[in-house]
Amino acid sequence: MKGKKWTYFLLILVAVIWYRAFFLIKGNLLNEDIQIVSPNVADKTFSPVVRDTFLLLANYKDPFGESKSGKRSLLNTTFNNNNNKRPPIKSNIKPVSVFKWPSVKYYGMVKKTASKKALAIVTIDGIQLMGRSGQELFDGFFLKEILRDSVLISNKNRRKYFLRN
DSSP states (O other), X not given: OHHHHHHHHHXXXXXXXXXXXXXXXXXXXXXXXXXXXXXXXXXXXXXXXXXXXXXXXXXXXXXTSOOTTSOOOGGGOOOOSOOOOOOOOOOSOOOOOOOOOOOEEEXXXXXXXXXXXXXXXXXXXXXXXXXXXXXXXXXXXXXXXXXXXXXXXXXXXXXXXXXXX
16 A cells, blocks of 8 residues: 555656646747736936037147248149239128028837827937927927828928938
């Protein structure tokens, strides 16, 4: 009788091990244990990027100007066949400043299924930015409207749609 108890115990232990092994293999083959990771709920705020500016002070002696001997350098002389000197033209017309948009690329939008606010992915002058509608993206450029195929960006009183790349 002593040997039979151990035999029954080992038989039950082997059955439990085979039971677990069977369900592990079945789960791996059928991919039943896929867990969906929920996204981070914390809302991230993006601060606008301010363009760095500097002033260059060139207060040094002209290297191509007159030398100590009083002779002018050949690099500083102008060769002009016309010796006619015209007076400078003075005009009352002020030059119109033409605004040039920086290079803007719209890559698309990211949106949660439960949320109504979309997050746009935009590159302005090579700097990749993300923002929601109404936010300032970069140096006075505001993101006004986000659509699937385009985005509306405004700067002061100018507005322009940019298509998705």
